[in-house]
Amino acid sequence: MTTDDAAHATTDIRELAEADLDRALELSYTVFHLKPGDRTRSFHRDLLRDGLRIGAYDGGQLAGLTGAHRRTMTVPGSQLPCAAVDFVSVLPTHRRRGILNSMMDELWRRCAADGRPLACLWPSESAIYGRYGFGAATGTYGIEIDASRPLALRSAPDSRPLRLIDPAEAPAMLAPRFDATLPQRAGRFTRDGNWWRTGALDLDGVRMDAGQDGFGPARVVVLGAPGEQPGGYAFYRTRGPGEGPGVVRVDELEAESAPAAAALWSYLASIDLTSTVRAGSRPADDPLLYLAADRDQVRVTGQEPNLWLRLVDVRTALTARSWAAPVDLVLDLRDTALPANAGRFRLTTGPADATGPADRTGPADSTRPAGSSGTTWEPTHDAPDISLDVRELASCYLGGTPLRHFVHAGLATEHTPGAVRRLDAALETAWLPFTGENH
Numbered sequence: 225m226t227t228d229d230a231a232h233a234t235t236d237i238r239e240l241a242e243a244d245l246d247r248a249l250e251l252s253y254t255v256f257h258l259k260p261g262d263r264t265r266s267f268h269r270d271l272l273r274d275g276l277r278i279g280a281y282d283g284g285q286l287a288g289l290t291g292a293h294r295r296t297m298t299v300p301g302s303q304l305p306c307a308a309v310d311f312v313s314v315l316p317t318h319r320r321r322g323i324l325n326s327m328m329d330e331l332w333r334r335c336a337a338d339g340r341p342l343a344c345l346w347p348s349e350s351a352i353y354g355r356y357g358f359g360a361a362t363g364t365y366g367i368e369i370d371a372s373r374p375l376a377l378r379s380a381p382d383s384r385p386l387r388l389i390d391p392a393e394a395p396a397m398l399a400p401r402f403d404a405t406l407p408q409r410a411g412r413f414t415r416d417g418n419w420w421r422t423g424a425l426d427l428d429g430v431r432m433d434a435g436q437d438g439f440g441p442a443r444v445v446v447l448g449a450p451g452e453q454p455g456g457y458a459f460y461r462t463r464g465p466g467e468g469p470g471v472v473r474v475d476e477l478e479a480e481s482a483p484a485a486a487a488l489w490s491y492l493a494s495i496d497l498t499s500t501v502r503a504g505s506r507p508a509d510d511p512l513l514y515l516a517a518d519r520d521q522v523r524v525t526g527q528e529p530n531l532w533l534r535l536v537d538v539r540t541a542l543t544a545r546s547w548a549a550p551v552d553l554v555l556d557l558r559d560t561a562l563p564a565n566a567g568r569f570r571l572t573t574g575p576a577d578a579t580g581p582a583d584r585t586g587p588a589d590s591t592r593p594a595g596s597s598g599t600t601w602e603p604t605h606d607a608p609d610i611s612l613d614v615r616e617l618a619s620c621y622l623g624g625t626p627l628r629h630f631v632h633a634g635l636a637t638e639h640t641p642g643a644v645r646r647l648d649a650a651l652e653t654a655w656l657p658f659t660g661e662n663h
């Protein structure tokens with residue numbers, strides 16, 4: 225037994241007791257170099273208390289922590305329970321002894337017991353989680369608009385009135401528009417009133433960056449007259465001119481149509497005493513990028529992976545989602561962390577989504593229960609058409625990355641010519657997956 229193994233052997237992985245929540249937060253703040261105020265601490269405490277909680281104990285000392293929030297994620301044609309992993313922390317004195325490995329093993333057991341076929345996370349460092357079968361599954365663009373002149377667009381904005389509303393009324397007023405995006409965008413999370421208040425709008429200033437970056441409180445603009453269902457909304461914060469130009473920071477914008485989006489972006493680019501609009505988290509297929517008449521005015525400033533996904537229960541995940549085209553293929557799947565998923569399986573998808581990938585919208589999709597897509601995933605001894613790792617399957621699962629990209633990179637193998645093209649056609653979604661959250 226090596227010294228490290230000996231140290232690991234003394235670590236007990238078990239439920240993090242409610243009595244240990246405060247020291248668990250202290251551990252997390254230590255490793256993340258944070259010093260939050262009381263409101264943030266209380267928000268974190270509630271999050272940790274209400275989720276899956278795993279502690280790594282070295283005798284009486286808490287040496288490691290993993291939490292996971294119980295959330296519901298949209299997948300093409302359905303919604304699935306997901307463990308949104310957070311607070312992953314190991315004391316600096318106990319690192320690289322395998323504590324994270326052990327906590328991940330425990331996480332899979334907890335996901336199974338809690339009926340969560342998916343797990344996801346936003347990694348602090350992207351090198352860490354591929355080994356556990358997580359793959360980057362949604363991406364995000366940073367967009368900046370030069371608002372020193374009127375926003376030039378290629379089509380006319382929706383002419384309905386825009387109005388600022390009391391942010392306290394926003395959760396109830398905005399939820400129907402947000403919910404309408406759920407069947408279109410895989411990789412999103414359903415929200416309850418509490419999540420709207422804290423996770424989305426941060427009305428109580430509980431997030432770590434609250435008030436520290438010079439931006440004011442959340443402002444909420446909606447498109448449409450009072451009493452009408454909003455055709456779109458944006459919530460944003462502003463910082464007036466000082467050392468630099470005035471900035472509008474857009475935290476979320478959803479619109480029912482391109483003209484509605486045009487109206488909202490035009491408004492944001494016209495706010496007095498500001499000359500830059502920054503949207504840090506937009507989908508790669510944001511219509512704004514195509515509507516812009518001058519791409520020097522609307523620039524992509526960054527592009528990066530956002531949500532990392534783990535298919536904990538591959539059968540449930542694959543049979544729950546809808547497919548854009550029928551396929552009948554044998555996949556040879558590697559999964560070293562969860563061998564129950566590994567092996568050779570025949571994927572036979574149900575009838576293609578009647579509307580096809582170009583027009584898959586409407587609430588009916590999101591209400592279809594998991595497992596009702598007519599898709600099967602059964603063990604077989606037949607020769608494989610494709611070999612791949614569960615990490616790559618996770619990256620392709622929501623329709624964000626075609627498998628052929630991984631084949632080109634030598635990370636997946638096509639044995640039957642045309643098999644990858646067929647699978648990619650089936651995985652495709654009308655809109656790219658997009659999460660729009662980073663916690």
Ligand SMILES: CC(=O)SCCNC(=O)CCNC(=O)[C@H](O)C(C)(C)COP(=O)(O)OP(=O)(O)OC[C@H]1O[C@@H](n2cnc3c(N)ncnc32)[C@H](O)[C@@H]1OP(=O)(O)O
Pocket residue numbers: 255256309310311312313314315318319320321322323324325326345346347348349351352355
């Ligand atoms: C979703 C989230 O919460 S993301 C936040 C992750 N947490 C942090 O970044 C906080 C600071 N860091 C830590 O607390 C710890 O160093 C952790 C959690 C990242 C790792 O915990 P450890 O117990 O040291 O990891 P463990 O010893 O189990 O190592 C597991 C494997 O991951 C690798 N690994 C661990 N940390 C890193 C890293 N930062 N970068 C790349 N690889 C890493 C190890 O080399 C090891 O690889 P191997 O199994 O191939 O040998």
